[in-house]
Amino acid sequence: MSDREITFAEAIREALAEEMRRDARVFIFGEDVAEAGTPFKVLSGLVEEFGTARVIDTPISEPGFSGIGVGAAMTGMRPVVDLMFGDFLTLAMDQIANQAAKVHYMSGGKLNVPMVFRTTMGATRRSAAQHSQSLHAWVSHIPGLKVAIPSTPYDAKGLLKTAIRDNNPVVFFEDKMMFKMKGVVPTDDYTIPFGVADVKRAGSDITLVATSSMVQVALGAAEMLAQIGIGAEVIDPRTTLPLDKKTCIESAKKTSRAIVIDEGYEQYGVTAEIASVIAEGAFYYLDAPVKRMGALNVPVPFSPTLEDVTVPTEQTVFEMARMLCGKS
Amino acid sequence: MSDREITFAEAIREALAEEMRRDARVFIFGEDVAEAGTPFKVLSGLVEEFGTARVIDTPISEPGFSGIGVGAAMTGMRPVVDLMFGDFLTLAMDQIANQAAKVHYMSGGKLNVPMVFRTTMGATRRSAAQHSQSLHAWVSHIPGLKVAIPSTPYDAKGLLKTAIRDNNPVVFFEDKMMFKMKGVVPTDDYTIPFGVADVKRAGSDITLVATSSMVQVALGAAEMLAQIGIGAEVIDPRTTLPLDKKTCIESAKKTSRAIVIDEGYEQYGVTAEIASVIAEGAFYYLDAPVKRMGALNVPVPFSPTLEDVTVPTEQTVFEMARMLCGKS
């Protein structure tokens, strides 16, 4: 284990490269994944090492190449499908939710679909309504899928390796704004089990359950809260499906207060599931209602002055937590 | 107002026919909607009255005709798009969630998309995993859409008329198992506002918030609960977006106990939103955690012995309510 720091994008790239070296069945395909290395340059260098037979540029055909991925996965390969923007999940939902997710069950357990749909999420890039959504709630709703949503380079690498080795279809969300974030990542091979939340910061006064980019926001808020004597525990579920209900509930039992923070639309979003799980599981321990902070229920606007108010910030989380703890 | 009884299917058909007579801009299109009147025969007779220029059979092209609907709606028409099975929403999600839902906002309010996506939901028809889903949670997540989910012929007619007159895209869910259900429907023109829940039965011991087919299940359970001295209040939100939070919360404040029952997958489903809204809003009044009863988190199985245990029943709702009320 070294303590070198690499970026989130590098962590993703390393995970892919290592798994491709380990297992000849793994391949990547999607739009501009080869020479261009995706518009985010996350995959730069992979085609040089693995060639165009394993890093494959596709036409702009999200339903088509997603479906091809399903068929390849059913017949001995382990594809990693690249869906450039999470907003394009809309196009591939039939292949993801009606095919990939259901094949194993419908066949009575005979067929497997070991594949990963890598996609992105996150706003504040000034990309407007069709390039800024965080649609992980949709796929988290569908039995048969698994959904990973890492918040650090370390988690990204470990979870992606787990995803690639999993025998089920996994939807893997990377926040576009985190690609350049740095963090310590060991060089040794490691994986992170799905369904195990990580306590990113311990605290005893309030629980902040946060996902993806919102983990940093929660940590920032926790820092501010510490200044006024409130100890916030920050929990990152890391996968929304399976969800580590126990860790969320136990923390809330301990702190007796909780806020759930996520970058998807608030209504019928991930915050609803986690908040209701905590409200039910920690019912007899809670001193205040569980609060939800998702993205504003509006299509993501382009203008900076508008977009910036759609997503929870350190300041808004801090204020909500302070209010919940009865400090003013 | 007469008190004649008609079926749910007839109520839908009447609403369509009356709105088509009232407004020449309204037209219907989708697969086998004309002579066949849809496989469920819900539209029988409409093509005879309005002709094939207004009741239009399409190819099997859900994304295509949904998109055409969006364009027609933006330019002066009021299309009603027929998506035979709710499971096919997967195919049309881009047109629904990225186009129809966002056009008004993205254009700064200049363009409108007055259209209705009529589709179905509901299991226990032995139709297996790709023809049995209730995917209303997905569309309820998306700002810019409205979502109606009627539980009686009366509500179906009134809500559908409201949907057609609304200047926004509305996704309208009809439970396939309810088409033959009878109920009193006035002959006079009436509409039902969106975002207004209906108290289907008053009670003071426990609140059962139920949607679509689950309303009858909740009413059946309420009947059984009455026998053992528990008064259940049954609330039907009627639209999940907008959601009448107030009525749900006020009822739970009064009864201090609540169960939310819905036929979508439980995880990240409609029950999560409503349960967390109640748990937050009625926090200081609740005597027990808010319970959720959705469909089992499995792809819907074909075999009757399996499928029947995936959906809440009068019996399972009764037992949950009895447990919550501390009676055994």
Add this chain to the structure above:
Amino acid sequence: MTEHIDLEQSLQMYQQMAKIRAFEEKVNELYKSAKMPGLAHLYSGEEAVAVGVCEALDRDDYITSTHRGHGHCLAKGARVDRMFAELLGKEAGYCRGKGGSMHIADPDSGNLGANAIVGGSMGIATGAAMSAKMRRSGQVAVCFFGDGALGQGLFYEVANMAALWKLPVIYVCENNLYGEYTHHTETAAGEFIARAQTFGMRAEIVDGQDVHAVFMAMQKLVERARRGEGPAFLQCDTYRYYGHHVGDINRAYYRAKEEEREWMTNRDPLKILSTRLIAQKLTDASVLERIEADVNAEVEAGVAFALDAPFPDAREVDEDVYA
């Protein structure tokens, strides 16, 4: 037509077609006597397509099937008894009762499963071909679908990639003239084969009622695919004798009784083959009758097995969600 097909193979094809016919008749009975949960889409009348196609395949070649899939399953090698068990929702069924009529999968015979989303398996079949090519396994993949399925944009996306990457996939379009209750002329502009030719793909039309013709056309396309010469499209003109599904009884509003009679009388795939074999004096009626008796017995035994078989235990409901 028959030059290259020996008698044994012809009789094998006759037997497969007769088995499918008998199977579907029994399914209809099961439906009418309310012994089968749900609905089924019968393949009767289209037997020569599935049989002619699958005869040209090896057991480890892949197929993907449709809502009207019983014929594909049987032709690729599935067993009658376990298919009936699946249709009746029994534990002994191919999918442990979880799939039913529209989802029978049998990887042992190369069947990657039927699909209830029209066109839904076009990606899967193309992906199986891509996988075969990557693994250099020499397998081909066949994607069955109906004329109506050409309405789905997915076809054009995957056909383009199959052509670009020369994948060993053959798209078999079962043109039975209707999608549900609508004639294809009302829903499809232009010629079907042009839809594949646009990608530079080899495309042919064949009489889907003549099993020899289907088989021979298919054989060539399979060989091409195995040689790495890329995908193909085979339009098989055919007809379904029954309604869209077993419950579609009154069909007069969308198709004429005379049309049905014409196909059943003059274009029946079993009759066409038997007439030819007898006319060429390659066999006689008694041989064919014996085959029919055999498959009838197999079907009777299969349905009896399935009717007797136990339902899955309710506790199995959450098994098989994840591998």
Add this chain to the structure above:
Amino acid sequence: MTEHIDLEQSLQMYQQMAKIRAFEEKVNELYKSAKMPGLAHLYSGEEAVAVGVCEALDRDDYITSTHRGHGHCLAKGARVDRMFAELLGKEAGYCRGKGGSMHIADPDSGNLGANAIVGGSMGIATGAAMSAKMRRSGQVAVCFFGDGALGQGLFYEVANMAALWKLPVIYVCENNLYGEYTHHTETAAGEFIARAQTFGMRAEIVDGQDVHAVFMAMQKLVERARRGEGPAFLQCDTYRYYGHHVGDINRAYYRAKEEEREWMTNRDPLKILSTRLIAQKLTDASVLERIEADVNAEVEAGVAFALDAPFPDAREVDEDVYA
């Protein structure tokens, strides 16, 4: 080529193209000086397509546009100042700052909006044509999209319906050889126009750098459509001078500098038109220079207006979600 186009119209087209060119140069500057939020996809080099097409339309005819949409908007009649305001996220923008570069809509000039989903507006344009037909308004709808967008299955679904129902829609494919960073030969099998011809649709290829050629081809297709003769497909061969978006600077790994130079030098739409007009002695350089000076002034004034204009108030964020 110019027989039917009078000088006034030619100069009008020159002016429109020059305006687009100047606009896009300014957008690039705004990006490089970090004054514009987000990115933009420049239309420079493709001006003759938007201008030739839109000159053949009436103001109340519809267009739908793409991520590379500034040229379409301007050609259809949008104002420079309000477009800049939108690109800068200002309240005075066409969408009150909510849409930005990829979503400019201006219903007053028939522009139903740009789309950030590749191919996403193909349904919308087809639906607008269906609406025009139902309302008997005589309007036509034009759907702009790139060569890469033909990868989307949606095209084949709506093209089929447009052909079946003879809708007055014209699909204008801007073939600039690349989708993002990949040449079309790596992603598209067969000929582009075959993709429309398969539905029996009228399809033509035109030199997208010659505004006269585009205009004349388009005029005929628009007339046909207005007469009820149905949809058409017009492939315009063209080239984008800049990268996929303003941030795509190092392009050598996917396209050669020589290729870029060749198009800019020998196939520039402004040069082609000016050379022709001058050679035919219809006008002289000074006239064209005056036009350029005018549009430059308009662009300067527009950008100054936009830079000065206020941002929307944060409280407007939840306005316009519902009508």
